[in-house]
Amino acid sequence: MSGRRPSQGDAITDPAALAAHIPGLRRFACALLHGDRERADDLVQDSLERALGGWPRRRLDGDLRGWVYTILYNQFASDQRRQRRRALHNSSMEVMTADLAVIDGGQEQALEHRDLVRGFADLPAEQRSVLILIGVEDFSYHEAAGILGVPIGTVMSRLSRGRERLRQFMNGGLARRRPELTMAK
Numbered sequence: 001m002s003g004r005r006p007s008q009g010d011a012i013t014d015p016a017a018l019a020a021h022i023p024g025l026r027r028f029a030c031a032l033l034h035g036d037r038e039r040a041d042d043l044v045q046d047s048l049e050r051a052l053g054g055w056p057r058r059r060l061d062g063d064l065r066g067w068v069y070t071i072l073y074n075q076f077a078s079d080q081r082r083q084r085r086r087a088l089h090n091s092s093m094e095v096m097t098a099d100l101a102v103i104d105g106g107q108e109q110a111l112e113h114r115d116l117v118r119g120f121a122d123l124p125a126e127q128r129s130v131l132i133l134i135g136v137e138d139f140s141y142h143e144a145a146g147i148l149g150v151p152i153g154t155v156m157s158r159l160s161r162g163r164e165r166l167r168q169f170m171n172g173g174l175a176r177r178r179p180e181l182t183m184a185k
Contacts, residue, residue, distance in 0.1 A: 015051075015052055015055050017064060018048060018051055018052070018064070018068060021064070021065055021068050021069075022044065022048075024065075024069075024137050025044045025047065025048075025068065025069065025072055026040060026041065026044050027132065027136060027137070028069065028072060028073075028129075028132050028133065028136075028137060029041075029043040029044050029047075029072060029076070031120070031128055031129070031131075031132040031136070032073075032076050032125060032128060032129055032132070033076075034121045035117070035121065043072060043075060043076060043079070044072065046075055047068065047071045047072040047075050048068075050071050050075065051067070051068050051071050054071075063143070066139070066143050066146055066147055069133070069137070069139070069147045070146065070147045070148075070149070073129060073147055073148055073149075074149075076125075076129075080125070112170070115169070115170060116166070116170060118169075119165070119166050119169030119170060120166065122165075122169065123162050123165055123166070126148075126158050127158050127159075127161055127162030127165065128162070129148060130144060130148070130155055130158040130159045130162060131159065131162045131163070131166075133147060133148075134155075134159055141155050141156060141159075
């Protein structure tokens with residue numbers, strides 16, 4: 001891993017600096033879209049196009065990383081609203097389930113990972129986005145609040161509820177959406 005993030009406190013004048021953030025943007029988009037990598041790549045591309053289009057209007061003293069994550073999240077939220085208006089029902093969970101079907105049933109860690117991915121996919125988008133921003137992308141609560149456009153208390157609440165729901169799911173406390181397949185004897 002590289003040491004220092006390129007956007008922390010530096011005045012970035014070259015749009016090529018956005019390239020350093022693509023892996024994190026892809027992870028964030030993939031989490032928001034239940035693991036659908038094609039749609040995640042499309043979301044990242046759309047967000048980068050918007051960032052490049054708005055490059056002359058950005059704040060030079062602002063945080064480039066937070067700015068581009070905010071663009072991605074806002075693009076995601078707009079796409080979700082658009083889909084609801086059009087009543088489109090995409091089942092990206094099937095993509096994740098198809099990937100998980102190749103996991104060997106005898107491997108305890110693989111099963112726990114599968115359960116964690118399923119539990120994570122069952123979380124509301126608001127909780128998933130906070131967990132990814134803080135737990136994976138290492139944003140502070142304040143930065144995550146700015147990206148999502150919500151108060152810091154909302155971030156803390158969503159993080160707490162998301163962690164608790166995952167904990168309950170992993171301990172069998174929450175009913176899973178899809179019944180487990182059993183072999184007939």
